[in-house]
Amino acid sequence: MTPTLTAARAGVSRGWIEMRQTFTNAQDLWNYFFPTVLLFFVMFFMRGSTVPGTNFSLGSRTLPSALGMTVAFGGLITMAMALATEREDGTLLRAKATPNGMVGYLVGKIVSVAGITAVSITLYLVTGAGLVGGLNLGDPGAWLTLGWVSVLGMVATFPIGAILGSLVSNPRNMGLIMLPMMGLIATSGIFYPITNFPGWLQGVAQAFPIYWLGLGMRSALLPDSMAAVEFGHSWRHLETAGVLGVWAIAGLILAPIVLRRMARRESGSSVAARREKAMQRIT
Amino acid sequence: MTPDVVIDVRDLRMRYGTTDVLTGVSFTARRGEVLALLGPNGAGKTTTIEILEGFRIRSAGEVSVLGVDPGHGTEAWRARLGVVLQSWRDHSKWRVRQLLAHLGSYYASYSTDHVRRPWEVDDLVDAVGLTPHAHKRVGQLSGGQRRRLDVAIGIVGRPELLFLDEPTAGFDPEARREFHDLVHRLSDLDDTTILLTTHDLDEAEKLADRILILAGGSIIADGSADELSRRVSTDAEVRWTRDGARFVHAAADATGFVRELFAQYGEGIADLEVRRASLEDTYVALVREYESGRSGAALRAFEEAIR
Numbered sequence: 320m321t322p323t324l325t326a327a328r329a330g331v332s333r334g335w336i337e338m339r340q341t342f343t344n345a346q347d348l349w350n351y352f353f354p355t356v357l358l359f360f361v362m363f364f365m366r367g368s369t370v371p372g373t374n375f376s377l378g379s380r381t382l383p384s385a386l387g388m389t390v391a392f393g394g395l396i397t398m399a400m401a402l403a404t405e406r407e408d409g410t411l412l413r414a415k416a417t418p419n420g421m422v423g424y425l426v427g428k429i430v431s432v433a434g435i436t437a438v439s440i441t442l443y444l445v446t447g448a449g450l451v452g453g454l455n456l457g458d459p460g461a462w463l464t465l466g467w468v469s470v471l472g473m474v475a476t477f478p479i480g481a482i483l484g485s486l487v488s489n490p491r492n493m494g495l496i497m498l499p500m501m502g503l504i505a506t507s508g509i510f511y512p513i514t515n516f517p518g519w520l521q522g523v524a525q526a527f528p529i530y531w532l533g534l535g536m537r538s539a540l541l542p543d544s545m546a547a548v549e550f551g552h553s554w555r556h557l558e559t560a561g562v563l564g565v566w567a568i569a570g571l572i573l574a575p576i577v578l579r580r581m582a583r584r585e586s587g588s589s590v591a592a593r594r595e596k597a598m599q600r601i602t
Numbered sequence: 603m604t605p606d607v608v609i610d611v612r613d614l615r616m617r618y619g620t621t622d623v624l625t626g627v628s629f630t631a632r633r634g635e636v637l638a639l640l641g642p643n644g645a646g647k648t649t650t651i652e653i654l655e656g657f658r659i660r661s662a663g664e665v666s667v668l669g670v671d672p673g674h675g676t677e678a679w680r681a682r683l684g685v686v687l688q689s690w691r692d693h694s695k696w697r698v699r700q701l702l703a704h705l706g707s708y709y710a711s712y713s714t715d716h717v718r719r720p721w722e723v724d725d726l727v728d729a730v731g732l733t734p735h736a737h738k739r740v741g742q743l744s745g746g747q748r749r750r751l752d753v754a755i756g757i758v759g760r761p762e763l764l765f766l767d768e769p770t771a772g773f774d775p776e777a778r779r780e781f782h783d784l785v786h787r788l789s790d791l792d793d794t795t796i797l798l799t800t801h802d803l804d805e806a807e808k809l810a811d812r813i814l815i816l817a818g819g820s821i822i823a824d825g826s827a828d829e830l831s832r833r834v835s836t837d838a839e840v841r842w843t844r845d846g847a848r849f850v851h852a853a854a855d856a857t858g859f860v861r862e863l864f865a866q867y868g869e870g871i872a873d874l875e876v877r878r879a880s881l882e883d884t885y886v887a888l889v890r891e892y893e894s895g896r897s898g899a900a901l902r903a904f905e906e907a908i909r
Contacts, residue, residue, distance in 0.1 A: 322711040340695045409692040418681040586657035
């Protein structure tokens with residue numbers, strides 16, 4: 320077996336170990352349940368509301384949209400957060416000091432973040448399906464769509480998340496990423512259709528993966544008649560695959576360059592300097 | 603270059619912006635040798651080690667580590683190195699044995715008939731004295747235990763060359779002694795070459811075959827602890843009491859001086875103590891000598907200028 324393959328296999332077991340660790344502490348468990356808790360609140364405030372122009376429950380429309388958001392959140396924020404934190408705490412430097420350690424580290428990160436995202440969307444779907452009606456849960460085609468949208472969504476968002484994580488110099492500056500993220504979620508039609516928004520805002524939303532992840536999930540779980548209230552009165556699967564595909568390709572080209580640059584700069588003294596800074600913050 | 607030379611550094615220079623951190627460092631290390639790199643804070647110890655580890659690109663000079671330029675080291679080269687970094691809080695959710703088994707698995711493809719890689723995990727845990735804590739989470743270890751784990755991670759791939767950056771910071775005296783035994787074992791039995799930095803001069807004296815003192819960006823002294831102390835002064839300090847009064851005398855020939863002392867006062871001498879210059883004395887003297895030399899040179903340059 321070649322050393323790179325050995326490292327990739329070590330990475331898979333690394334990802335698996337890290338994923339299991341998320342079941343053993345309160346912070347990670349809370350992250351799993353957060354989307355569901357959020358859904359409960361949203362459902363409460365949306366009770367009795369319908370999607371404009373239909374008599375379909377707004378809550379039932381929100382469930383798949385927020386599912387798309389959860390995938391994007393996992394790919395962008397969980398990934399970025401992990402990289403920024405582990406760069407500061409010295410995990411990345413450890414990987415750099417190990418032969419092919421960076422290969423193992425990245426494979427491990429992809430496996431663990433994919434696993435964490437899969438667990439959180441499953442949890443969310445199981446609890447959410449009991450909460451709202453009108454979803455296509457019995458249709459195998461729905462699960463197929465849900466599958467490809469999730470996988471493509473992860474491939475589109477993981478590299479971008481990794482790039483963001485490499486650019487943030489300090490995990491406490493994650494707010495710099497969270498704020499625009501929140502803005503993007505608000506304009507991406509997750510909690511409310513954006514068909515009445517100004518045209519330029521619709522354009523901005525449709526340039527990013529969150530809108531398309533929401534749309535893709537709605538296309539999987541909502542009845543086909545609901546496509547009528549989307550842009551072009553269609554689920555636009557081709558466009559969904561196209562935009563997510565472009566993000567995926569751009570990310571896969573850019574991420575290795577940015578990550579390599581970031582890794583090259585890692586050294587014992589750069590970690591020590593960040594430790595000094597963090598210590599000052601504590602005391 | 604003979605195959606026995608593991609590290610060969612010639613006129614290594616490092617400049618950050620307009621500041622010269624290293625102004626021409628040269629030294630070599632042979633297989634199985636233990637070298638201690640000493641020097642005041644900011645002298646460039648960490649920079650030197652990071653260049654040798656391949657984590658930092660030098661500005662100029664020739665560097666060869668295990669026959670390879672660390673600026674272009676491959677992963678196969680990296681597999682022959684061990685690096686003990688100053689630790690922080692990485693992998694805190696992992697369990698001790700689990701982490702060592704994981705990090706060890708990367709070295710399996712670099713195992714040879716001569717060097718079996720990685721180190722068998724239970725033996726390794728035992729060698730660093732962590733057996734009672736093997737199933738603990740890394741984040742639950744005490745400072746000293748955590749440091750032993752760092753050392754274990756550094757040697758899990760059975761390195762031919764090991765870098766230790768302040769390995770015993772936070773150790774209690776017993777852990778320190780166990781660590782010293784481990785270092786002796788690595789260098790004697792496995793012929794591991796070790797380059798360590800430390801602020802503990804006693805430790806450097808006990809562990810190192812050779813001591814390098816780095817000050818102002820270059821090596822100002824290179825030799826065994828004895829050689830260095832002979833370079834600074836040949837005087838030993840003799841202390842005694844007579845009739846309740848304390849005396850101290852510096853003598854070049856301490857044995858002769860003590861013989862005289864007894865011949866003169868006999869039974870009157872008590873609490874006799876003869877002390878050679880310790881490494882600490884030597885170190886302080888060398889660094890002072892260097893610094894005064896430098897300020898002397900600056901003064902001469904100043905006098906030239908105002909003349």
